[in-house]
Amino acid sequence: MFVWFLALRYLVARPVSYLGIxxxxxxxxxxxxxxxxxxxxxxxxxxxxxxTTADIVVFPIQDGTTRVVxxxxxLEVVNAQEGVAGATGRLVRPxxxxxxxxxxxxxxxxxxxxxxSNSENAGYSQVLVLGVDPDxxxxxxxxxxYLRDVRSPxxxxxxxxxxxxxxxxxxxxxxxxxxxxxxxxxxxxxLAMGLHKGExxxxxxxxxxxSLEGGQGAKFASDTFVIAGSFRTGxxxxxxxxxxxxxxxxxxxxxxxxxVSEVYIAAIEGTDLDALRDRLDAxxxxxxxxxxxxxxxxxxAIMLGAVENERTILAFVLGLFVLLTCTITFMMLVMxxxxxxxxxxxxxxxGAPSVGIGRIxxxxxxxISAVGGLFGLGVGTWVALNANPVKDWIETxxxxxxxxxxxxxxxxxxxxxxxxxxxxxxxxxxxxxxLICLYPAWRAARLDPVAALRxx
Amino acid sequence: xxxxEDAPSLSxxxxxxxxxxxxxxxxxxxxxILVARGLTRRFRMGSSxxxxxxxxxxxxxxxxxxxxxxxxxxxxxxxxxxxxxxDRPDDGELVIRGEQTxxxxxxxxxxxxxxxxxxxxxxxxxxxxxxxxxNAVMPLMIDHGVLAWLARRGSHTxxxxxxxxxxxxxxxxxxxxxxxxGGERQRVALARALVGQPSLLLCDEPTGxxxxxxxxxxxxxxxxxxxxxxxTLVMVTHDADLAARADRILTLHDGVLTD
Ligand SMILES: Nc1ncnc2c1ncn2[C@@H]1O[C@H](COP(=O)(O)OP(=O)(O)OP(=O)(O)O)[C@@H](O)[C@H]1O
Ligand SMILES: [Mg+2]
Numbered sequence: 105m106f107v108w109f110l111a112l113r114y115l116v117a118r119p120v121s122y123l124g125i126x127x128x129x130x131x132x133x134x135x136x137x138x139x140x141x142x143x144x145x146x147x148x149x150x151x152x153x154x155x156t157t158a159d160i161v162v163f164p165i166q167d168g169t170t171r172v173v174x175x176x177x178x179l180e181v182v183n184a185q186e187g188v189a190g191a192t193g194r195l196v197r198p199x200x201x202x203x204x205x206x207x208x209x210x211x212x213x214x215x216x217x218x219x220x221s222n223s224e225n226a227g228y229s230q231v232l233v234l235g236v237d238p239d240x241x242x243x244x245x246x247x248x249x250y251l252r253d254v255r256s257p258x259x260x261x262x263x264x265x266x267x268x269x270x271x272x273x274x275x276x277x278x279x280x281x282x283x284x285x286x287x288x289x290x291x292x293x294x295l296a297m298g299l300h301k302g303e304x305x306x307x308x309x310x311x312x313x314x315s316l317e318g319g320q321g322a323k324f325a326s327d328t329f330v331i332a333g334s335f336r337t338g339x340x341x342x343x344x345x346x347x348x349x350x351x352x353x354x355x356x357x358x359x360x361x362x363x364v365s366e367v368y369i370a371a372i373e374g375t376d377l378d379a380l381r382d383r384l385d386a387x388x389x390x391x392x393x394x395x396x397x398x399x400x401x402x403x404x405a406i407m408l409g410a411v412e413n414e415r416t417i418l419a420f421v422l423g424l425f426v427l428l429t430c431t432i433t434f435m436m437l438v439m440x441x442x443x444x445x446x447x448x449x450x451x452x453x454x455g456a457p458s459v460g461i462g463r464i465x466x467x468x469x470x471x472i473s474a475v476g477g478l479f480g481l482g483v484g485t486w487v488a489l490n491a492n493p494v495k496d497w498i499e500t501x502x503x504x505x506x507x508x509x510x511x512x513x514x515x516x517x518x519x520x521x522x523x524x525x526x527x528x529x530x531x532x533x534x535x536x537x538x539l540i541c542l543y544p545a546w547r548a549a550r551l552d553p554v555a556a557l558r559x560x
Numbered sequence: 561x562x563x564x565e566d567a568p569s570l571s572x573x574x575x576x577x578x579x580x581x582x583x584x585x586x587x588x589x590x591x592x593i594l595v596a597r598g599l600t601r602r603f604r605m606g607s608s609x610x611x612x613x614x615x616x617x618x619x620x621x622x623x624x625x626x627x628x629x630x631x632x633x634x635x636x637x638x639x640x641x642x643x644x645x646x647d648r649p650d651d652g653e654l655v656i657r658g659e660q661t662x663x664x665x666x667x668x669x670x671x672x673x674x675x676x677x678x679x680x681x682x683x684x685x686x687x688x689x690x691x692x693x694x695n696a697v698m699p700l701m702i703d704h705g706v707l708a709w710l711a712r713r714g715s716h717t718x719x720x721x722x723x724x725x726x727x728x729x730x731x732x733x734x735x736x737x738x739x740x741x742g743g744e745r746q747r748v749a750l751a752r753a754l755v756g757q758p759s760l761l762l763c764d765e766p767t768g769x770x771x772x773x774x775x776x777x778x779x780x781x782x783x784x785x786x787x788x789x790x791x792t793l794v795m796v797t798h799d800a801d802l803a804a805r806a807d808r809i810l811t812l813h814d815g816v817l818t819d
Contacts, residue, residue: 105709106701109694110687117689450685453646454752455674456702457667553646557685 132480140488142415144518158368175364187375193364195235204304235354250335261333285353287329290343449556462549469541477530600651614815627803630812678753
């Protein structure tokens, strides 16, 4: 009994032990928060990537040396594969844009980035224009959700089922009867540029090598599109870097001879994507439709790998930090044994077995790390679960910005708390502390009682 | 001071019978508590070896009170540590209540020390974080595991409290050693030494750090309790008056005990 009694007494009586508890708590807490945020990042990034890409994408190789394969032929092969739930073709072309202005509307050069001969603005004015077939797109990707998730009511499309329609009354006066094609612009970009529904953009691109006018030298393909509304995937980079137009409008505008750049495929739930990818590749090859086939993981392997790698590095660094705090406990115990030499002699004189005397200090170490670990678990879990209120509080209280949404592509800090993992961290901390506290405990047990009693 | 009332009742005069029976005329009639033969202890000091005990012999009977005197550095404390099983002799043997201790394991020696031996030191040696009551009950706590302790906590604590009350410390139970005077501390130490009802009480200059009046009172209580409970008492002291109250006075000189 004296072991537990004295261990508790010694702990409570010494303020240093609270320091050890707090140190371990902070270490464990920080590790838990960081792991939760990194896991949240990873999972959210995965979700985002998944949300803006299809399960599998087929990129037909159309470099002019092979036959230009019509979209419908590819779709036929793709749809015949087992495991494919749906597929749609997309056209893709990089382009620059500027606000369309008419006579009388001059001076309304609001877009600050119109000057593309400027590295600052060039980035913003470059977008990927996607030519899509809305009905098929909705069946395969989260297109409908992107349209619904728009937050500003006056930027939403008129009718989600027909996203490229816009009420003529909303179109700027001089464009109203021009029969211009429509375009969907990401909400974040519209907000950043101060764009409105019904305004028009001039979209300019270079024609590709296999365009209809091929061989006539470089000629700009330019067209004016009316903004029919906006979309929001939640992926900041995607939302500011992509615009949707209808397939027909895309073909008219770019003058390309191919009618598909990529085929987006939705797989049936539970299908092995890697196997389906290989099957698709083989099937297309057989039909002499040469194409690259990639799963969403293949496409974003580097990005996801980078986040995963970052998580590993941070976990490693903070793990070391936790080990460091464990060594603080170690040093505290070494000091405690030194301070308690006389007590050890007294206890020996009362007949306390040396094993019991050693255990007093081992129990001290275990208690410090266990209480500290649980404290860290509590605080860490709480902070991880309330990451955003905590972040807001810190930002308003200290006036610093700790989370920039345009850097991270998220508006909120994503967290994902894995309770089992966290409990494991605490358990490991306690086990490690006990292990390294065995040394001071052993020292205490080995003290010669007579020398301890003579100790000044 | 409550101890002023308590002290006389514990003094030797009230219990003359016990010591009377301990007259050296027929010592072998009583149980041998401790027998030491040829205890030898050497210390290595750098390259030389100093022999502090050179074959000390000692036989103690139940209820006997023995004073040990000797020059400073003659090895009195060393001898007490030997008798109390805190240290092993380099040579010689030590039998406590019939048990040959030289062959016992470390754990068995601890158990024997806990059950049979109580120590009182010159500098009290209380545990500073604990109250008087917690200090006094510690030997009993050491003797019990968690469950056994919880089952008998009440009676053990009562025993320690009674012990302290008997020594006039009823009002001091929850005081820490730092809040007690020297005399009070030594009485707590006395209570702690006696709470486990050991057969042998080893005191190393128990009054060496106290003023004369306090010394006398502590000595009265010490002798009184030892006689009443039948403890065998070994007391190292430099105080000739105190030593004179013992049944026997031994002198440690040149590593041997002589009458
Ligand atoms: N561990 C040790 N190593 C070396 N020498 C020691 C050790 N312990 C004791 N001694 C020596 O043994 C001798 C006796 O010491 P001890 O403490 O027993 O004397 P003492 O008779 O109790 O003296 P005092 O009356 O001053 O308390 C001293 O000279 C001391 O230096
Ligand atoms: Mg001494």
